[in-house]
Amino acid sequence: MAEIYELFLTCPKGLDGLLLEEAQALGLQQARAQVSAVRGEGDLETAYRLCLWSRLANRVLMVLARFPVADAEELYMGVRNVPWSDHLDAGGSLAVEFSGRGSGIDNTHFGALKVKDAIVDSLRAEFGHRPTVDKVNPDIRVHLHLDRGQAVLSLDLSGHSLHQRGYRLQQGAAPLKENLAAAILIRAGWPKIAAEGGALSDPMCGVGTFLVEAALMAADIAPNLKRERWGFSQWLGHIPVLWKKLLEDAEQRAAAGLAKTPLWIRGYEADPRLIQPARNNIERAGLGEWVKVYQGELATFEPRPDKGQRGLVICNPPYGERLGDEASLLYLYQNLGERLRQSCLGWSAGVFTGAPELGKRMGIRSHKQYAFWNGALPCKLLMLDIDPRQFVTGERGESRDGREPAAAAAEPARLSEGGQMFANRLQKNLKQLGKWARREKVECYRLYDADMPEYALAVDIYRDWAHVQEYAAPKSIDPAKAQARLLDALAALPQALDIPPERIVVKRRERQVGKKQYERQNTEGRFMEVQEGGVKLLVNLADYLDTGLFLDHRPMRMRIQREAEGKRFLNLFCYTATATVHAARGGARSTTSVDLSRTYLDWGRRNLSLNGFSDKQRLVQSNVMEWLREDRGEYDLIFIDPPTFSNSKRMEGVFDVQRDHVELIDLAMARLAKGGVLYFSNNFRKFEMDEGVMARYQVEDISAQTLDPDFARNARIHKAWRITVRGA
Incomplete structure (x- = not known):
């Protein structure tokens, strides 16, 4: 009678229920699920079968011993008492993994060292020489788990984790592990669909993991059939004849499966860089006749299997990691929902996502949701029936019962009640401000x-683009409710403004301290030319929190242009030198622009060159305060628009506009020519002009004069003063 072993199968978090069903089907007896694991009994043939056929397990462990542990010495003796000569040649190699803690062993490295010492000492005492340690490809891999004073010592039969099938040598930025992909397919009902001859398509296939795992199931191919090295390959208890029998049976089943007419399994991927890696992975898996991958944007996705054939759409859209990702992801999910409604009627779909709120925006009600974990990230598999009765039309999720399928499929999901209110306000503002903008050529x-x-x-309009900044919600607001409102608003923007989603850029606006407001947010490097008051300026909507053009200062820039003729102009904290361009356009005799950032000075230089201004335009990279203390120039027109706070590796201390504005203004006024004007502004809402400044100089608050109609609703957007020498 074959010897029965205690077997322990590990798996990713959340897959233990599915693994239990699979392991029982593969012959595991007395099986029961634990957290991220399944425990049961079986003979060596069952253990081999689990290694070869489990699509869900990470490892198959064979328990060698269980014993109590009170301290490190008991751990050592418990391991040493195992007859290691039955498992490992004294001249072989081993690796040890240790998990858990307790019994005075709170360091896994120390625990692994004690286990290793016990094995080595046991074999050295018996044979006079010892095995070596090989952490990469050992002859045997030993695992010990310590929990509440009990040690479980096991032999790892799998070797490298079973999710590493061997076909995926190339992968994208955020690939799913193969066993997680298999679990998702099982939950999505693919085995049944495949058995009935159904089709499968992944519109965002990446390097093809879903496609390969689906084809392996459909063709009855053992997931680890091509693995050459196992944890039991050099184990002294290994029975090659038994393993060969199982392997030959699996090879026969694979040959029979591949001889069948291939199912229609297709993947589509927008990124051309991933197409060849995906095809390489498919070829390595031996599935080139079953799986095809094409380059294509989601907007063009349209599965075309045999007429009338039903199937499964499976995909893993991106979840979003950076601030501002909500917009592009919302439109991606909406686009996915639209493609499903228009092109996949009668199919089912499984959408695996770490952002379930976005999943709700596809316009199709999910009839079932399964919880998963992708590493440490909680995720859900949303199951959808692509049926007009499941299409969502409004905030409460009413379905389109009784509608004609074709008409229903073509109609996009409607806005929620709140989203429609937001859209109405945008359209009202657009009607009023649009007339003004066209008249003033803004x-x-x-x-x-x-x-x-x-x-x-x-929401700012930049020609035919929209630049959207989300103000961070107060801590008192439920984050889920805030996100839902944001997604409502983002859904409304394309419809209300008649601007395609790809021309809408979203960022989150929070209080920025120091240089953080100028830090690069993205790396697209895409500049757009816009016009204002007869000058051309470059803006960048994606790469930085601000775009290179402060819209609220438009009236100030126009004022500078009108007053600049023949003047020596000084622009402090010049940013991208937009005010300098206006001064040059107005006929300034010379301009000097000072800023600490080389990036923005280079941007300013490009703005000047774009308008044909290069001579007599001086750009200085320096700390403004230090530069003013050293400069001996004289200027007729000075503009200062300092940040609220600023710091940099190139400057000592922190600039604080409330604290430092007195010294800043005094230093600048010392450089002001007779009859000259200094314009000072800032957007610190709590700012108060120092009484001493108002006593020493002629100070006029011109804030109201520096607001155009687009900022009339927010009179506190900035404050501005005209400062001259008293009596001048």
């Missing part, structure tokens, strides 16, 4: 600025 303006408190966004 290409860039603020359309909306948290007009409705529950939709705390700023």
Whole structure:
């Protein structure tokens, strides 16, 4: 009678229920699920079968011993008492893994060292020489788990984790592990669909993991059939004849499966860099006749199997990691929902996502949801029936019962009640401000600025683009509710503004301290030319928190242009030198622009060159305060728009506009020519001009004069003063 072993199978978090069903089907007896594991009994043939055929397990462990542990010495003796000569040649190699803690052993490295010493000492005492340690490809891999004073010592039969099938040598940025992909396919009902001859398509296939795992199931191919090295290959208890029998049986089943007419399994991927790696992975898996991959954007995705054939759409859309990802992801999920409604009627779909709220925006009600973990990230598999009765039309999720399928499929999901209110406000503002902008030839303006408190966004128009900034919600607001409102607003923007989603850029606006407001947010490097008051300026909507053009200062820039003729102009904290371009356009005799950032000075230089200004335009990289203390120039027109706070590796201390504005203004006024004007502004809402400044100079608050209609709703956007020498 074959010897029965205690077997322990590990798996990713959340897969233990599925693994239990699989392991029982593969012959594991007395099986029961534990957290991220399944425990049971079986003979060596069962253990081999689990290694070869489990699509879900990470490892198959054979328990060698269980014993109590009170301290490190008991751990050592418990391991040493195992007859290691039955398992490992004294001249062989081993690796040890240790997990758990307790009994005075709180360091896994120390625990592994004690286990290794016990094995080595046992074999050296018996044979006079010892095995070596090989952490990569050992003859045997030993695992010991310590929990509440009990040790479980096991032999790892799998070797490298079973999710490493061997076909995926090339992968994308965030691939699913193969066993997680298999679990998702099982939950999505693919084995039954495949058995009935159904089709499968992945519109965002990456390097093809879903496709390969689906084909392996459909063709009855053991997932680890091509693995050459196992944890039991050099184990002294290994029975090659038994393993060969199982292997030959699996090879026969694979040959029979591949001889069948291939199912229709297709993947589509927008990124051309992933197409060849995906095809390489498919070829390595031996599935080139079963799986095909094509390059294609989601917008063009349309599965075309045999007419009338049903199937499964499976995909793993991106979840979003950076601030501002909500917009592109929302439109991606909406686009996915639209493609499913239009092209996949009668199919089922499984959407695996770490952002379930976005999944709700596809316009199709999910009839079932399964919880998973992708590493440490909680995720859900949303199951959808692509049926007009499941298409969502409004906030409460009413379905389109009774509608004609074709008409229902072509209609996009409607806005929620709140989203429609937001859209109405945008359209109202667009009607009013659009007339003003066209009349004044203004290409860039603020359309909306948290007009409705529950939709705390700023929406700016840059020609035919929209730049959206989400104000961080107060801590008192439920984050889930804030995200839902944001997604409602983002869904409304393309419809209300008639701007395609790819021309909408979203960022999150929080209080920025020091240089953080100028830090690079992205790396697209895409600049756009806009016009203002007869000058051309470069803006970048994606790469930085600000775009290179402060829209609220438009009236100030126009004032500078009108007053600059024949003047020596000084622009402090010049940013991208937009005010300098206006001064040059107005006929300034010379301009000097000072900023600490080389990036923005280079941007300013490009702005000047774009308008044909290069001579007599001086750009200085320096700390403004230090530069003013050293400069001996004289200027007729000075503009200062300092940040609220600023720091840098190149400057000592931190600039604080409230604290430092007195010294800043005094230093600048010392450089002001007779009859000259200094314009000072900032956007610190709590700013108060020092009484001493107002006593020493002629100071006029011109804030109201520096607001155009697009900022009239927000009179506190900035404050501005005209400062001259008294009596001048």
